[in-house]
Amino acid sequence: MADKQRNLGEALSRHMKDYIVTYVFLVMSVAFVWISGRGLTDIFSQLMGRLSRNLFIVLSLIIPIVAGMGINFAITIGAMAAQVGLLLAINWELTGVLGLLVAAGITVPLGALFGFLIGGLLNKMKGQETIGSLILGYFANGAYQLLFLFIFGKLIPLSNRVTIIGATGVANTLNLTGQTGLYMVLDNLWMITFSQAVYGVSIAIALLAALLYALKKLPLVRLFRLVGMAAVASALYALPPIHRILSTIRVPAAIFVVVGLLCLFNVSIMRTKLGQRFRAVGQNRAVANASGINVNRVRVIAIMISTVFAGWGQLIFVQSLGTLQTYSAHEMVGLYAGAAILVGGASIDRATNSQAIIGCLLFHLLFVVSQDAGVRLFGDPAIGEYFRVFISYGVIAVALVMHTWRTNVNRKKQSSLAA
Amino acid sequence: MPDQYVLEMRGITKRYGNNAVLRDVSLRVRPGEIHALLGENGAGKSTLMNLLFGMPVIHSTGGFEGEVLLDGQPTHISSPMKAMELGIGMVHQEFMLIPGFTVTENIKLNREITRPNLVSRLLGGELETLDTKAMRQDAQAALDSVGMRLDPDAKVAGLPVGYMQFIEIAREIDKKGVRLLVFDEPTAVLTESEAEQLIQVMRSIARQNIAVIFITHRLDEVMQAADTVTVLRDGSLVGEKPIRQTSVADMAAMMIGRGSGALAGRQARAACEGAPALSLTDFHVEMPGEEVKGISLEVCQGEILGIGGLAGQGKIGLPNGVMGLYPAFGQATLFGEPLPLNNAAQALRRGLAFVSEDRRGVGLLMDQSIEDNIAFTAMQVKGDFLGSTLGMRFQDRKAIRAFAQEMISRLDIRCTSPAQSVGTLSGGNQQKVCVARALALDPKLLFVSEPTRGIDIGAKQIVLESLARLNREEGLTIVMVSSELNELRSICDRIAIITEGKVADILLPGSPDVDFGLAMSGLSAREEAQA
Numbered sequence: 001m002a003d004k005q006r007n008l009g010e011a012l013s014r015h016m017k018d019y020i021v022t023y024v025f026l027v028m029s030v031a032f033v034w035i036s037g038r039g040l041t042d043i044f045s046q047l048m049g050r051l052s053r054n055l056f057i058v059l060s061l062i063i064p065i066v067a068g069m070g071i072n073f074a075i076t077i078g079a080m081a082a083q084v085g086l087l088l089a090i091n092w093e094l095t096g097v098l099g100l101l102v103a104a105g106i107t108v109p110l111g112a113l114f115g116f117l118i119g120g121l122l123n124k125m126k127g128q129e130t131i132g133s134l135i136l137g138y139f140a141n142g143a144y145q146l147l148f149l150f151i152f153g154k155l156i157p158l159s160n161r162v163t164i165i166g167a168t169g170v171a172n173t174l175n176l177t178g179q180t181g182l183y184m185v186l187d188n189l190w191m192i193t194f195s196q197a198v199y200g201v202s203i204a205i206a207l208l209a210a211l212l213y214a215l216k217k218l219p220l221v222r223l224f225r226l227v228g229m230a231a232v233a234s235a236l237y238a239l240p241p242i243h244r245i246l247s248t249i250r251v252p253a254a255i256f257v258v259v260g261l262l263c264l265f266n267v268s269i270m271r272t273k274l275g276q277r278f279r280a281v282g283q284n285r286a287v288a289n290a291s292g293i294n295v296n297r298v299r300v301i302a303i304m305i306s307t308v309f310a311g312w313g314q315l316i317f318v319q320s321l322g323t324l325q326t327y328s329a330h331e332m333v334g335l336y337a338g339a340a341i342l343v344g345g346a347s348i349d350r351a352t353n354s355q356a357i358i359g360c361l362l363f364h365l366l367f368v369v370s371q372d373a374g375v376r377l378f379g380d381p382a383i384g385e386y387f388r389v390f391i392s393y394g395v396i397a398v399a400l401v402m403h404t405w406r407t408n409v410n411r412k413k414q415s416s417l418a419a
Numbered sequence: 420m421p422d423q424y425v426l427e428m429r430g431i432t433k434r435y436g437n438n439a440v441l442r443d444v445s446l447r448v449r450p451g452e453i454h455a456l457l458g459e460n461g462a463g464k465s466t467l468m469n470l471l472f473g474m475p476v477i478h479s480t481g482g483f484e485g486e487v488l489l490d491g492q493p494t495h496i497s498s499p500m501k502a503m504e505l506g507i508g509m510v511h512q513e514f515m516l517i518p519g520f521t522v523t524e525n526i527k528l529n530r531e532i533t534r535p536n537l538v539s540r541l542l543g544g545e546l547e548t549l550d551t552k553a554m555r556q557d558a559q560a561a562l563d564s565v566g567m568r569l570d571p572d573a574k575v576a577g578l579p580v581g582y583m584q585f586i587e588i589a590r591e592i593d594k595k596g597v598r599l600l601v602f603d604e605p606t607a608v609l610t611e612s613e614a615e616q617l618i619q620v621m622r623s624i625a626r627q628n629i630a631v632i633f634i635t636h637r638l639d640e641v642m643q644a645a646d647t648v649t650v651l652r653d654g655s656l657v658g659e660k661p662i663r664q665t666s667v668a669d670m671a672a673m674m675i676g677r678g679s680g681a682l683a684g685r686q687a688r689a690a691c692e693g694a695p696a697l698s699l700t701d702f703h704v705e706m707p708g709e710e711v712k713g714i715s716l717e718v719c720q721g722e723i724l725g726i727g728g729l730a731g732q733g734k735i736g737l738p739n740g741v742m743g744l745y746p747a748f749g750q751a752t753l754f755g756e757p758l759p760l761n762n763a764a765q766a767l768r769r770g771l772a773f774v775s776e777d778r779r780g781v782g783l784l785m786d787q788s789i790e791d792n793i794a795f796t797a798m799q800v801k802g803d804f805l806g807s808t809l810g811m812r813f814q815d816r817k818a819i820r821a822f823a824q825e826m827i828s829r830l831d832i833r834c835t836s837p838a839q840s841v842g843t844l845s846g847g848n849q850q851k852v853c854v855a856r857a858l859a860l861d862p863k864l865l866f867v868s869e870p871t872r873g874i875d876i877g878a879k880q881i882v883l884e885s886l887a888r889l890n891r892e893e894g895l896t897i898v899m900v901s902s903e904l905n906e907l908r909s910i911c912d913r914i915a916i917i918t919e920g921k922v923a924d925i926l927l928p929g930s931p932d933v934d935f936g937l938a939m940s941g942l943s944a945r946e947e948a949q950a
Contacts, residue, residue: 273533274545280528283517290515291529292500 019345021398025362029369036372043368045249050364052187052255053320057313057337058356059262060306065351066270067302068282070130071338071396074118074303076137078310079330080144081110086182086315086324087152090174091162095181097189100319107311114140115307119300126285130348130400137334148326174324183322189254197251198237202230255316262309263353278302282349310337339363339392348403366391424488425450425598425630426471431485433466433477440466441483444656446649448599451628453621455641455662457674458651459939460730460902464634467651468601472502472509490598506598508591510605514583518576523551523558525575526590532557561589565620581613588620600624601632606640607919618644636729638667638940650674671936675904694755696720696864696896697741702749704733704740711736712920713749718864718898723890725911725928726900729939733920734900735776738866742766742773754863767800772862774853776869776900783849785842789834790823792841792852797859826855830885847878851885858889865889868900883910904935 016023033043057075064072085106089099118136125132149169152158161180164171176182192200209226212218218226236242269275277298280288289295314333318324341351344359371384426448433441441463448454458464470477470487473496477483487494489505496502516525532554533539533547558571567585569578575586584605591600602621606614621631621644633645641648641662648665650657650673657673695717704711711733718724728734740747743763751758759765783792794814797803804819823837830851834844841852850870857865867886871879887910889895901907907914908928916923916938924938 268548269546271549272536272539272546273531273549276524276531276549277529277545280517280520283519287515287517287528290499290511292503293529 018347021343021395022345022358022362025343025366029362029365032366032369032373035376036369037376038369038372040245041248043365044246046368047361047365048249048251049320050368051360052252052259053317054313054337054340054364055259055357055360056255056262056316057310057333058340058360059259059266059353060309060313061337061341062266062351062353062356063269063278064129064302064306065341065346065349066282067278067299068285068349069122069299069302070133070348071334071341071399072133072303072306072310073130073334073338074122074133074136074140075306075310075313075337076330076334077114077118077140078107078111078307079314079333080140081114081307082107082311082314083318083324083326083330084110084147085311086318087148087158087162087170087174087326090176090180090182091158093159093161095179096185099182100185100315103315104312107315108308111308111311112304115304116300118307119303120296122303123296123299134334141331144330145327170326172326174326175322176319176324177322182319185319186254186258186316187252187320190252190257192251192253194246194249194251195237195243197253197256199234202234205230252320255320258316263357266353274298274301313337335392335396336363339395342395342399347399347406423491424448425490427486427488427491428467428471429486429488431467431470431483431487433463433470433483435480440654441470442655443485444651444654445659447659448630448632449647450598450630451625452646453625453631453633453644455633455635455645455648456651457636457638457641457648457670459674461653462651462674463654464651466654468509468603468632468634471496471507471601473498503594506594506596507601508594508597508599509601509603510584510587510591511603514587516575516583516586519574521572521574522562522569522578522586523555523571525586526558526561526571526593527554528590530594557593558589561593562586564592564623565589566616566623581609584609584613584617585620588624592624597629599630599632601634603634604636605633606635606637614640636940638670638937639942641670642667667937667940667942668933671933671940672931673936674939675932675936693720695752696754697758697898698752699741700750700752702737702740702747702751704736704745704747706733706736706739706745709733709736709739710920711740711747711917714917714920714922716915716922718896719912720896721890721894722912723887723897723899723910725907725914726898726917727902727904727907727914727935727939728917728923730902732918734902734917735868736920737917738773738868738898738900739775742771742866744773764800767796767860770861770863771866772857772860772864773866774850774857774868774870776872783841783853786840788838788840789827789832789844789852790819790837793823793826793855793859794819796856797861800860803859822859823855826858830855831881845878846874847882850874850878850882854882854885854889862895864896864898866898866900869902870899871901871903871906879906886910 033040036043057079060075060078061072064070082103085103088106089103092102094102118133121136122129122132153163153169158170162170162174174180206227209218209223213220213223237246270279277288277293280291280293281295281298285295288298310333314330317333318329340359340363341356342359343363344355344357344361346352346355346359367384367388370387371381374383374387375381377383424447426446428444428446431441431444431446432439444463444467446454446456446467456464456467466477470483475498478497487496494505496505496507517528520528532550533544534550535544536546536548539546539548555571562569562571562585565585565588567582567589569582569586575583578586588600591597605617609617618640621633625631633641635641645662647659647661648670649659650670652674660669697718699714699716702711702714702716708731714733714737726734726737736745739745740760741751741758743761743766747760749760751760753769753771756769758769758771784795787795794804798805798814804815804822805813820837826832827834827837832844832848832851832855834848841849844852854867854870857867870882870886874882883906886897886899890897890910899907899911904914911928913925913927914930914935915925916935918939918941923941924934926934926938
C-alpha cells in the first residue's frame with residue numbers, strides 16, 4: 001500500500017516536472033482573464049479565431065521533434081514559400097478556393113525544395129538543430145527580401161495588383177479582401193455555431209465508437225468511456241451559464257477539419273515504417289545507423305514534411321487575417337509556434353498532438369488577455385505586447401535549459417547504474 | 420572439403436599508412452563451433468572484425484591484403500549492409516538498442532513487417548503500415564530461442580542491463596540466414612549468473628550450426644565455452660589451438676608472451692615499509708568508459724607504482740579521480756591526512772601533481788611558450804613566480820625564465836629557447852614540458868598517465884629515463900599509468916593490474932607473463948594456484 005502511494009507520488013512529481021511550464025501558464029492565464037475584466041464570450045470568440053489560425057503551424061513542428069531534430073524554427077522558411085505561392089495567386093487574379101488551392105499547390109514543391117536544403121544543412125550540425133534552424137530562418141529572410149524587392153517586379157514581371165506604381169518590388173502590404181477575394185475563404189467555407197460544433201462532434205464520436213465496436217476494433221469499456229465523455233460534454237455545454245457564454249461563438253469548421261486531418265496524419269505516420277524510422281533516428285542515431293537506416297535521409301524527409309505543412313499553416317493564417325505584411329508576416333512564425341508547443345508540455349525531444357493543441361490554447365489565451373491586463377495594471381496596452389515577446393523567448397530559453405539539465409541527470413543516472 | 424570452414428580469413432595484412440596493424444593473420448571458423456578470439460588491446464582483434472564487417476574505415480584507408488572466404492567462396496565484403504546480407508551478425512559491446520522502444524520494436528528495427536495501405540500503394544513502401552501482431556510473434560520466437568522470459572511489449576529502458584545483451588542476441592537470431600555471429604566482449608557487463616546463461620545461449624546457437632566468434636579477455640570463460648581459440652598479439656597470429664589442448668595459463672602466456680626468461684615470481688609487498696604516501700580505500704570514480712569500482716591500494720613513499728590493465732577497465736580513472744577531475748567517492752589518505760575528494764585545487768595544494776594522458780586537451784596551452792606552460796599551474800595554484808609591484812601582482816619573468824632553463828637542462832627538453840611555443844615541439848618534448856610543469860608545483864607525489872602515448876620510440880625511452888631519475892635521485896613518489904606493460908616492467912617497483920574497476924593483482928616487474936595475463940582477465944595467480 002505504502003509502495004503504491006510512493007509510486008503515485010513519484011509519478012505525480014515527474015508529471016509536475018514535465019508540465020511545470022504548462023501549469024504556470026494555466027495559472028497565469030486564469031489570473032489575467034480575471035484581471036483583464038473582459039467578457040468571457042469576447043475572450044473565447046477571439047481565442048477561437050486565434051486557435052483556428054495558428055494550430056496548423058504548431059502541429060507542423062511535431063515530426064521534426066520526434067525525429068530528434070528539436071524545434072524546427074526554420075518553418076519560417078516554409079511560411080516564405082507559402083507567401084510566394086500566395087503572391088503568385090494574387091498576381092494571376094485567382095480568387096476563392098481556387099486561389100487558395102493554387103497557392104497551396106505552389107507551396108508544395110517550393111517548401112519541399114527548401115526543406116531538402118534545410119535538412120541537408122541541419123545534417124551538418126547535428127545536436128545544434130534548434131539554434132541552427134533559428135539562424136537559418138534569419139538568413140533566409142535576407143534572401144526573401146532580395147526576391148521580393150528586386151527579382152519580383154524587375155526580373156519576373158508582376159501586375160500592378162501586387163506592386164506600387166513608381167516603387168521597386170512587391171508592395172509591403174497585400175490586401176486579400178475585396179476583389180482579391182482570398183479573405184476568410186477557408187473560414188467561410190463551412191462556418192457553424194458553437195452549439196452545432198459541440199453536438200456534432202459528440203454525435204460523431206459516439207457513432208464512430210459504436211462503429212469501431214461493431215467491427216470489433218474497440219473494447220466495450222472504451223466504447224462506454226467515449227460515449228460517456230461525449231454525453232457529459234454535451235450536457236455540460238447545455239448548462240445555462242456555459243451555454244450563454246459560448247453559444248454565440250462561431251466555429252470555422254473547415255479549418256478544424258483540416259487541422260484534424262493533420263493530427264490524424266501525425267498519428268498514422270508513426271504507425272508506418274517511415275514513422276518507425278523517425279522515432280528510431282530521434283531516439284538514437286548511432287543505433288539507427290547500425291541497423292541500416294539512412295539517418296540523414298530520414299532527417300531530411302522529416303524537415304521537408306514539416307516545411308510544407310508550415311507553409312500550408314501560414315496560408316491558413318494569412319487568409320484568415322485578411323492582409324499579408326509582405327516583408328514581416330513570416331518573421332515571428334517559428335518563434336510563436338515553438339513557444340506554443342513548449343507551453344503545452346512538449347520538449348526538444350518529445351511532442352504530441354495534444355501537447356501542441358493545449359499549448360496553442362494556453363499561449364494564445366494569454367495573448368488575448370495580456371493587453372487588457374496590461375492596461376488595467378499599468379495603464380499601457382503596449383506592456384501586453386512586450387510581455388508576449390518576453391514570454392515567447394523566455395519559454396524557449398527555459399525549454400533549452402530544461403533539456404540540457406534533463407540529459408545531464410539521465411547521463412548521471414546511467415553512469416551510477418553502470419557502477 | 421570446400422565447406423569445412425564457414426569463414427576462412429587467409430594471410431590478412433592491414434596497414435594504416437606505413438604502420439601494419441595486422442600481419443599475415445589467419446582465422447578459420449567451422450560451422451557450429453564457438454571460436455574464441457583472444458588478444459590484448461591493440462592486438463588487432465577489432466581491426467580484424469572491422470574487416471570482416473566491411474566497415475568504411477577499412478576501405479577508406481586503402482583496403483587490405485589477403486582473402487576472406489565464406490563457405491569456401493572468396494567473398495568481397497564491401498559494406499556492413501553486405502555483411503548483414505551474407506549472414507554475418509554482431510552482438511555489440513555497447514548496446515545497440517533504443518531505450519524508448521519496446522523489445523519487439525528493437526528486435527525488428529528496420530526489418531519491420533508491414534502491410535500495404537492506400538497511401539503506400541501511391542507513394543511507396545516506406546509508408547506501409549506496421550503489422551505489430553506479426554512483429555510481436557517473431558520477437559517472441561526469437562526471445563524463446565535465447566531462453567528469455569520477457570514481455571515483448573516492455574520498454575527496453577526499464578529493463579536490467581543484463582537483459583539487453585539477450586535482446587541483442589535475439590535480434591541477430593531473428594535475422595534470416597545468419598551463419599556467423601560475433602560476440603564482442605559480451606560478458607563484460609553481466610553478472611555471474613547472467614554470464615552463465617549467456618554461455619548456455621551461445622552453445623544453443625552453435626547447436627543450430629551457426630558459428631560463433633567469441634571475443635573476450637576472460638580466460639576462464641574461454642575454457643568453459645569455446646571449442647577453439649585463436650590468439651593475436653601485436654597484429655600477428657600467435658596460434659590456433661583446440662581448447663582441449665590448452666589451459667588458462669597457456670593462453671595467458673600466449674597473449675602476453677614477451678620472452679619466457681621471466682624471473683621466478685616473488686610475492687609482492689602487500690604493505691609498505693613505513694607510512695604509505697597515498698592510501699585508497701573502497702575508492703570509486705565515475706569516469707565514463709574508465710569507471711573505478713572500489714579500489715583499495717597503497718602507494719609507498721619513494722616507489723614507482725605502475726598501474727596497468729586493458730583499456731576501459733578503469734586504470735585511467737584512478738589518477739583522474741584522485742586529482743578531482745572526475746566525480747569520485749570513497750576514502751583517500753595522503754601522507755596520513757584525509758584528502759578531500761572532488762576538489763582539484765586542494766589536490767594540487769596538498770602536493771599532488773598530474774601529467775594527464777590528454778596532453779592536447781587538458782595538458783598544454785599549445786600557442787604559449789615553454790616557460791609560460793611550465794609556470795602556469797604553479798602560478799595559479801600556489802602563487803609562485805609572482806612579484807608584487809604597487810600592491811598588484813605581476814608575473815616574475817626572471818624567476819620563470821630561470822626555472823624554465825633549469826627544467827630544460829634537467830629533463831633535456833630539446834628546444835631553441837624557453838620562449839619557443841609548445842605547439843612546435845615534438846611529442847616527446849611536449850611530454851617533458853608536462854612533466855616540468857608538474858614539477859614546478861614541487862609535488863610530493865606525481866601521477867603520470869600514459870606518458871609515452873603518441874610519441875616515437877626514442878623519445879619514449881628518454882621520458883621513462885627522466886621519470887626513473889626523478890624517483891632515484893630526488894626520491895619522488897611516482898604513480899605511472901600505462902597501457903604498455905613493457906614500460907611498466909622497465910621502471911616500476913610494483914605493478915597493480917586493474918580489471919573491471921578493481922585491483923586484480925599486484926605484481927613485481929619480474930613476475931611471470933602468465934600472472935600478468937591472468938590478472939588482465941580478472942584472475943589472480945595466487946587464487947588460481949589455490950583452486
